[in-house]
Amino acid sequence: MPLFFVAFIGVFIIINMYINRRFFTQLHLSQKSKKYLKYFLYINIFGIVLYVLGRYLFDFPNWLYFLVSLPIGILFLLLCSAVFYDIIRVISDRVPMSNKRRDFFKKSLDISSLGVAFALSSRAIYEAKFIKLERVDVEIKNLKNKYKIVQLSDIHIGGIVDKNFIHSIVERVNNLEPDIVVITGDLVDIKISRAREALDEFKKLKHKLGIYFVVGNHEYFHNVDEIIDEVKKLGFRVLENENVYIGDKGEGFNLAGVYDIFGYRAGHHMPQIKDALMDIDNNSPTVLLAHQPRYIEEVTGEVDLMLSGHTHGGQLYPFKALVKLQQPYLNGLYQHDEKLQIYVSKGTGFWGPPMRLGASSEITEITIS
Structure with a gap:
């Protein structure tokens, strides 16, 4: 069990690092906003640690267990959005276009990628109810x-x-x-x-x-x-x-x-x-x-x-x-x-x-x- 725990958390730490470096830090946002997004990732990792403890060692009330189990799905869907974002961003950097058009495209990509990640997570929580x-x-x-x-x-x-x-x-x-x-x-x-x-x-x-x-x-x-x-x-x-x-x-x-x-x-x-x-x-x-x-x-x-x-x-x-x-x-x-x-x-x-x-x-x- 200790080995599983370490490996499980380690995988999500690597996912967190990828999301932060290849997605969040690339967004057209203020440094303050990016810092909040980084804190969001830290909270998710803490939630996953609590999830494993609650699954195998302790009894949590349902509302807490619900909250600490969500980060696994959220980080996975964020990873999918980050990979998509990373691929499109790398390709667009190699396509010749004016600075004005490139800036517009980049902002649109930033907004849509964050929006898709949020929408998919919300939809996934909704679908699980039925x-x-x-x-x-x-x-x-x-x-x-x-x-x-x-x-x-x-x-x-x-x-x-x-x-x-x-x-x-x-x-x-x-x-x-x-x-x-x-x-x-x-x-x-x-x-x-x-x-x-x-x-x-x-x-x-x-x-x-x-x-x-x-x-x-x-x-x-x-x-x-x-x-x-x-x-x-x-x-x-x-x-x-x-x-x-x-x-x-x-x-x-x-x-x-x-x-x-x-x-x-x-x-x-x-x-x-x-x-x-x-x-x-x-x-x-x-x-x-x-x-x-x-x-x-x-x-x-x-x-x-x-x-x-x-x-x-x-x-x-x-x-x-x-x-x-x-x-x-x-x-x-x-x-x-x-x-x-x-x-x-x-x-x-x-x-x-x-x-x-x-x-x-x-x-x-x-x-x-």
Whole structure:
């Protein structure tokens, strides 16, 4: 944890330095105004330090946690604006034009760049307030009956994602009257002792055929065994490289689940697709729960549909490009090969700042038929 803390803060210090030197100091503003902008960057770094402390060590009231979590998103969007500003400024310096025209262009660029950064941050905070209902229809060969699956993913209980947040999710899921509810990882992102009050809200979840859960990478950061034990106490069926049968025998489908691929790095709770598919009903289709979409490369031919999360759909729009470098699929339904389909949720909660841009939170109603 200390190493992570230092690396995390170090990255944002470097981002701060870039924003200040390549963006703020280049603006047509008074030295006094530039000094205030520099203080703004210092405040953001202080906020990020408090965010890490509040996430992993201390309990903050919601209003404070909201404030200290915003700097991560604000600095990221400022960085995007700074890179855009830097590129345009360097190009314009090489374009021949009169001093008067150059001065006008520079002032326009300054105002528009600051305006865009402010507008994007405001929009991202606004978008994070809403959780959309995504309805998806998936046709699966050899499935004799229709089933309604409600998928939740990447809730990240902790900080702002508290008891009230979970209560509102449970109410919305209950209104959908699902056959089963599946949670594809990253449910808990704090010590389990601090998450119990929020987790208890899931006891009110209504379903016909069960609630099923697989761990995500963030569960490994907070004692994965403790989290699994606590989730089982709620009545969830945790799929630990194993499968169950949903529905009447011969009329339903196999539901399998694996540990997250972060287990390879952790050295424990590693995914094993062979174990997960052991003794499945070969005459019925199979749905697999796996937190990260890139696990699909290890999936064998017995699986018809894989449900994943992890990507958050990029969460903040410019970040999508970086997520695509790591994951084969970002969000939505994809046909991976002739048989296998995959649906990737954008996540029901959020990690870090309560900000989303071009990637809304979602509760997913998946009808398989």
